[in-house]
Amino acid sequence: HFKSARARFQLETALALGGDDATAYYYLALAHTQTSPQNIPAAENAIRQALRMDPGNAHAQSLAGKIALIQKQYNIALDYLTAAIRLEPDFVDAHEALSAAYRTLGEKEKSIAELKEVLAIKQKKAGTSQSPASISSLLFAVRPPAGDQIAGAP
Numbered sequence: 001h002f003k004s005a006r007a008r009f010q011l012e013t014a015l016a017l018g019g020d021d022a023t024a025y026y027y028l029a030l031a032h033t034q035t036s037p038q039n040i041p042a043a044e045n046a047i048r049q050a051l052r053m054d055p056g057n058a059h060a061q062s063l064a065g066k067i068a069l070i071q072k073q074y075n076i077a078l079d080y081l082t083a084a085i086r087l088e089p090d091f092v093d094a095h096e097a098l099s100a101a102y103r104t105l106g107e108k109e110k111s112i113a114e115l116k117e118v119l120a121i122k123q124k125k126a127g128t129s130q131s132p133a134s135i136s137s138l139l140f141a142v143r144p145p146a147g148d149q150i151a152g153a154p
Helices: 002-016 022-035 037-053 058-070 074-087 092-104 108-127 135-139
Strands: none
Touching (some): 037 058, 058 092
8 A cells, every 4th residue: 555655656746747658647547546545536537648648558448447337337337348358358357347347237147258258368378378387397397317418408
């Protein structure tokens, strides 16, 4: 919370000094949602600025949808969240928020479909992960003894 408040102050200062940048407005909106939930209009203003400058930013579209959800503007939230998913189909966070919006609107089947999509994306990403090897695979990997290496091999 403290770091978000500090970041919010620094972003506001940078923007006041002329750092007019969509990414800065996105992070300012995010900081507002994390530090001052009662000041959602400030978050909404910042995210609108970000979207005005970069409407093709899926993360900004998603955050705008979440802000609309907080304000109980469900149809607006659906528009932003579906735009985010159109821009970035595997954006888990947007699918989860869209599921919540559908659930709130009583559209159970659509909510469940979004959650199934989240699971499918996570499974797909797990199967193609470029993450570092797990500790157990490093510990139990079979390697030739140090003296048995082939000449020129690492």
